[in-house]
Amino acid sequence: MKELSLNILDIVENSTKAGATLVEISLQETNDTLTITVKDNGYGMSDETCKAALDPFYTTRTTRSVGMGIPLFKMMAEQTGGSLTLLSKSKQEYGDASGTIISALFYKNHIDFTPLGDVVSTILTLIQGHPETNFLYEHKSPEREVTLDTRELREVLGDVSLAKFEVVQWIKEYLNEQYSQDIS
Amino acid sequence: MKSLAELKAIKEKMQSKVVLREGGEEIRVVVGMATCGIAAGARPVLNAFVEGVNKENLTSKVSVSQTGCVGLCQYEPIVEVYESGKEKVTYVKMTEEKAAKVIEQHLKGGKIVAEYLVSEK
Numbered sequence: 001m002k003e004l005s006l007n008i009l010d011i012v013e014n015s016t017k018a019g020a021t022l023v024e025i026s027l028q029e030t031n032d033t034l035t036i037t038v039k040d041n042g043y044g045m046s047d048e049t050c051k052a053a054l055d056p057f058y059t060t061r062t063t064r065s066v067g068m069g070i071p072l073f074k075m076m077a078e079q080t081g082g083s084l085t086l087l088s089k090s091k092q093e094y095g096d097a098s099g100t101i102i103s104a105l106f107y108k109n110h111i112d113f114t115p116l117g118d119v120v121s122t123i124l125t126l127i128q129g130h131p132e133t134n135f136l137y138e139h140k141s142p143e144r145e146v147t148l149d150t151r152e153l154r155e156v157l158g159d160v161s162l163a164k165f166e167v168v169q170w171i172k173e174y175l176n177e178q179y180s181q182d183i184s
Numbered sequence: 185m186k187s188l189a190e191l192k193a194i195k196e197k198m199q200s201k202v203v204l205r206e207g208g209e210e211i212r213v214v215v216g217m218a219t220c221g222i223a224a225g226a227r228p229v230l231n232a233f234v235e236g237v238n239k240e241n242l243t244s245k246v247s248v249s250q251t252g253c254v255g256l257c258q259y260e261p262i263v264e265v266y267e268s269g270k271e272k273v274t275y276v277k278m279t280e281e282k283a284a285k286v287i288e289q290h291l292k293g294g295k296i297v298a299e300y301l302v303s304e305k
Contacts, residue, residue: 160195
């Protein structure tokens with residue numbers, strides 16, 4: 001992947017496939033670190049599936065649906081000296097409290113750090129492709145804070161889909177405007 | 185500053201248009217957005233279709249959506265075009281430029297862009 005924002009897109013696609021109704025995407029930056037956290041309330045994974053999801057070489061017929069997405073994201077974090085953690089509660093064991101949290105720590109000044117890239121495009125692609133899912137997006141850095149909660153937009157929009165082109169364009173401008181503002 | 189009032193105005197405009205859109209889309213454009221597709225550059229291709237279809241006022245007959253892995257990872261980004269009564273068309277190794285040509289020739293003009301199909305060789 002050329003941009004971490006593409007990994008975020010890929011990881012969140014797993015959340016939507018897991019039937020999540022709410023996906024929280026959080027980016028926290030300091031001067032030298034970036035922590036990307038994706039939390040969903042989907043049907044989660046058993047401990048065994050979690051293990052499989054992290055290891056690209058651990059594959060059996062029954063875990064065929066587990067792909068390269070998480071191992072790739074983990075490798076990109078680790079190559080900067082960072083790490084990735086995966087926590088999951090499966091629907092079978094935890095019922096309505098099921099869900100998954102993936103958190104990856106990156107060291108931004110490391111030579112192998114992959115730039116974040118066009119994260120706005122990732123958020124728009126997710127909303128356009130999954131208008132029924134709620135997304136809570138937050139990007140905090142020393143320079144600025146950017147937030148988006150599609151639940152607030154849904155309240156205004158009523159039965160008009162979030163996937164409508166005009167709506168997505170509005171969200172794009174809404175995010176870009178926040179990104180162009182500096183706190184300092 | 186962008187305000188929610190502005191969004192409300194968009195909503196009202198959209199609601200007045202809803203009736204016109206009830207004809208049902210005849211063409212479905214589906215972009216593969218699994219790990220393989222995303223890594224190969226599917227995100228800008230998807231955006232090119234979404235924006236192009238809107239720019240050309242094709243939204244009443246063309247819908248653009250996302251899918252997972254089609255199983256031809258080496259040919260990603262892959263775009264499938266479904267049209268009622270016709271065979272599915274699969275475009276491979278797509279780019280934003282190729283998307284523009286597919287919109288112009290295929291979605292607007294009804295002619296398949298043969299050079300972007302998977303080669304039989």
